[in-house]
Amino acid sequence: MIAASLGLGSIVNLGKAVAHPGHVHASPNLQPTGLDELTLTVEEAGVTGMPESIEAGRYLVKVTGPAPGEMGPSGTMFFQLPEGVTVEQAYEDIQAATEGPPMWFLDAHFGGGVTLDSGTEGWAVIDFTPGPWVVSTPFGSTLGVEFEVTGEFPTDLEDVEANATIELMEMVIRVADGELVVGENIVTVNNAGAQIHFVDFNRVPDGTTKEQVQAVIDSFMTGTPPAADNGLSETDFIPVALAPDISPGVKMTLPITFEAGTYFLSCWVPDVETFAPHAMMGMWDLIVIE
Ligand SMILES: [Cu+2]
Numbered sequence: 070m071i072a073a074s075l076g077l078g079s080i081v082n083l084g085k086a087v088a089h090p091g092h093v094h095a096s097p098n099l100q101p102t103g104l105d106e107l108t109l110t111v112e113e114a115g116v117t118g119m120p121e122s123i124e125a126g127r128y129l130v131k132v133t134g135p136a137p138g139e140m141g142p143s144g145t146m147f148f149q150l151p152e153g154v155t156v157e158q159a160y161e162d163i164q165a166a167t168e169g170p171p172m173w174f175l176d177a178h179f180g181g182g183v184t185l186d187s188g189t190e191g192w193a194v195i196d197f198t199p200g201p202w203v204v205s206t207p208f209g210s211t212l213g214v215e216f217e218v219t220g221e222f223p224t225d226l227e228d229v230e231a232n233a234t235i236e237l238m239e240m241v242i243r244v245a246d247g248e249l250v251v252g253e254n255i256v257t258v259n260n261a262g263a264q265i266h267f268v269d270f271n272r273v274p275d276g277t278t279k280e281q282v283q284a285v286i287d288s289f290m291t292g293t294p295p296a297a298d299n300g301l302s303e304t305d306f307i308p309v310a311l312a313p314d315i316s317p318g319v320k321m322t323l324p325i326t327f328e329a330g331t332y333f334l335s336c337w338v339p340d341v342e343t344f345a346p347h348a349m350m351g352m353w354d355l356i357v358i359e
Pocket of ligand 1: 265266267336337338347352
């Protein structure tokens with residue numbers, strides 16, 4: 070529940086630990102080669118294996134950890150806290166937050182992460198720019214581990230090969246390049262906007278209409294469940310993948326496997342002015358993958 074209200078997480082937690090379909094991760098041989106690598110482990114107390122210092126650059130981040138539990142997916146997220154906020158304070162604030170993210174949330178810098186949506190292994194390609202960074206589990210649910218990124222971010226990096234690029238901006242999620250296909254995908258998510266965004270991929274029943282989705286979103290705003298004849302409710306949203314928060318100008322690449330079907334893509338980061346979750350301001354779309 071906290072994840073959704075923080076805008077750090079996903080609708081997953083509104084729908085609460087919905088049963089998972091047989092979802093298979095992209096095979097390891099799709100992993101890009103030629104990048105520096107980080108290998109991290111998620112444990113109950115937090116993330117282990119992070120070096121104290123790394124060179125600025127583009128990394129293949131491999132993560133092993135527990136399968137998702139009642140509070141949603143496990144995995145890692147990478148961020149930079151605003152000046153003056155310590156990891157201890159950040160952790161305390163997140164634990165205490167019930168009505169929305171801590172005040173500093175919108176001033177933090179988010180670099181993405183690896184979400185373990187169903188299995189126990191995952192990867193993503195993440196860019197690390199110079200400065201002090203923190204790695205924690207999704208939604209900042211464990212005490213962050215600090216690390217330093219040194220040197221200059223390289224200017225000659227090649228794009229990671231992806232079959233689809235999803236572009237995020239206010240208040241739009243769109244496939245800007247390539248297409249999402251049945252089976253294994255390598256997806257680049259690019260924040261071309263001015264605010265922090267993420268993408269939550271949920272499967273919805275075939276034939277779901279935008280009107281039905283809007284009725285469910287409206288019900289979050291009003292607190293009144295959608296009419297019984299809506300034919301779509303919160304529990305029909307099955308979590309498939311989550312591309313964690315990225316700040317403006319940041320992109321990340323991750324593997325996602327889709328079965329043929331209809332998918333709801335959404336962002337629930339609170340707006341800088343209204344504090345309404347972006348999805349409630351229209352930042353969502355329905356995509357049929359066939
Ligand atoms: Cu957003």
